[in-house]
Amino acid sequence: MAELEGPAKTHGVGVFLELRKRLQTGLLIVGKNVASSPADVVVTGGESSLHIKTPKGELSLTLPAGVTFEQGSCTPTPAGDFCEEELHFRLRICVTRSPDEEASDSAMETLRAKETYCFHCQGCMTRLLEDREFKRVLPLPNCNWNAIVDDWCCHPDPFANRKLLPRAEDCLLGDTFLLLAKDGGCAETLTEEVSLIGSKDGPDSKKPCRRLALISCKSCSLVLGEAVAPETLKLYITQVVVEPAVGDRQPEASLNRSLFLQQTVAARLLGLSTSLSTFHFSIQTPDGKAFLLVWLLNGDSVTASVPESSLGCPDPHDPSPGAARALKLLYASPSDTGAQQRDIVTSWEANAIGHPVVLPLSVCEELLQVIDDSNSTLPASMCCMRSYELGSFKKEEKNVLSRRKWRI
Numbered sequence: 001m002a003e004l005e006g007p008a009k010t011h012g013v014g015v016f017l018e019l020r021k022r023l024q025t026g027l028l029i030v031g032k033n034v035a036s037s038p039a040d041v042v043v044t045g046g047e048s049s050l051h052i053k054t055p056k057g058e059l060s061l062t063l064p065a066g067v068t069f070e071q072g073s074c075t076p077t078p079a080g081d082f083c084e085e086e087l088h089f090r091l092r093i094c095v096t097r098s099p100d101e102e103a104s105d106s107a108m109e110t111l112r113a114k115e116t117y118c119f120h121c122q123g124c125m126t127r128l129l130e131d132r133e134f135k136r137v138l139p140l141p142n143c144n145w146n147a148i149v150d151d152w153c154c155h156p157d158p159f160a161n162r163k164l165l166p167r168a169e170d171c172l173l174g175d176t177f178l179l180l181a182k183d184g185g186c187a188e189t190l191t192e193e194v195s196l197i198g199s200k201d202g203p204d205s206k207k208p209c210r211r212l213a214l215i216s217c218k219s220c221s222l223v224l225g226e227a228v229a230p231e232t233l234k235l236y237i238t239q240v241v242v243e244p245a246v247g248d249r250q251p252e253a254s255l256n257r258s259l260f261l262q263q264t265v266a267a268r269l270l271g272l273s274t275s276l277s278t279f280h281f282s283i284q285t286p287d288g289k290a291f292l293l294v295w296l297l298n299g300d301s302v303t304a305s306v307p308e309s310s311l312g313c314p315d316p317h318d319p320s321p322g323a324a325r326a327l328k329l330l331y332a333s334p335s336d337t338g339a340q341q342r343d344i345v346t347s348w349e350a351n352a353i354g355h356p357v358v359l360p361l362s363v364c365e366e367l368l369q370v371i372d373d374s375n376s377t378l379p380a381s382m383c384c385m386r387s388y389e390l391g392s393f394k395k396e397e398k399n400v401l402s403r404r405k406w407r408i
Helices: 145-151 257-276 339-350 361-376
Strands: 013-020 025-031 042-046 049-054 057-062 067-069 075-077 086-095 116-121 136-139 170-173 177-181 190-197 210-217 223-229 232-236 240-244 280-284 290-307 323-332 355-358 388-394 401-406
Touching: 013 049, 025 049, 042 067, 210 232, 257 290, 257 323, 257 355, 257 361, 257 388, 280 361, 290 339, 290 361, 290 388, 323 339, 361 388
Parallel strands: 136 170, 280 355
Antiparallel strands: 013 025, 013 290, 025 086, 042 049, 049 057, 057 401, 067 086, 075 086, 116 240, 170 177, 177 232, 190 210, 210 223, 223 232, 280 290, 290 323, 323 388
16 A cells, blocks of 8 residues: 655544444544543444444444444554554444445436436526436447547548537437537527637636637526537536436425535446546546546545544534535645645656546636545545545435434
């Protein structure tokens, strides 16, 4: 395993738990301000629950369905360079897998032909398009398809200067977007504004500026995608909610933006990782500029983090800390000025590492904030690895810390 390096930032984690379902193991980290020695920490289990007793108080965690703690399996392990700050424990769990557990709710995975769908703005849940029943739902070639077209054809490129556009009843699926034909109601719900991508005064001054016709929601001004042709919409999956049209059911209130974004991107990265057999992704803006470099670690973790400050303040009105299934990853930002981070970026660029994943600039900025926030909730020993920072995207959110007992 790679040697861990000192953290860039931390928020004083009191208790941190990570369960790995496939390995059926767990890691428990307790801050030295919560318990000074392993003897001060007692871990027991009940039916789908885990109880952690420390001098600061007791935590009762409800475990995910099908997960149980193996009694007596919690043992202290060395904390390495962080032995002055943290106590580490390993434990074992038993997992009964559910066939529906890993089912994806991503629009990219669930869209089907001959079914009717409604499209809503993720920001305000305004209906954007008339209900659509698609005759064809087809995947587009991945974003590198044009680079290898010569390997497919024994004559000049037949696709040169031609766009792959949908017909009126088609839905074409890209890595992170949908291509749809406009309908008669688009003028009532969408606005279009031309924006220039690239600058003659920027570092890539040799590249000409590109004009993008940005499509936004008329109700809340959220940028949804682009008009790639006069009658074709390109809608990013992070900006729209796609649901089956069932009777007269009204859409629910606007979803939590951060959680929706994390779930959508996590599902897409896992799907692409499986189909392309890669764990490296370069999250880019529409002008092709890398914004975030991501290296997937695992998608079977369940994590819970309780700040030290919460352990010392038993406020009955304070909501219980939540736990979530999470996609763990390493990441680096090309904008980081650190020497080690610059070396990572140079290596990725020189070796063409990372499947490009294109998202609007505003979404890239949101993702970086989300992942930085997740890093700040980790114990000091887990914040960095091999010059990368470690973070996660939530795949779901559940309140699994159901009860808290406090020593007065």
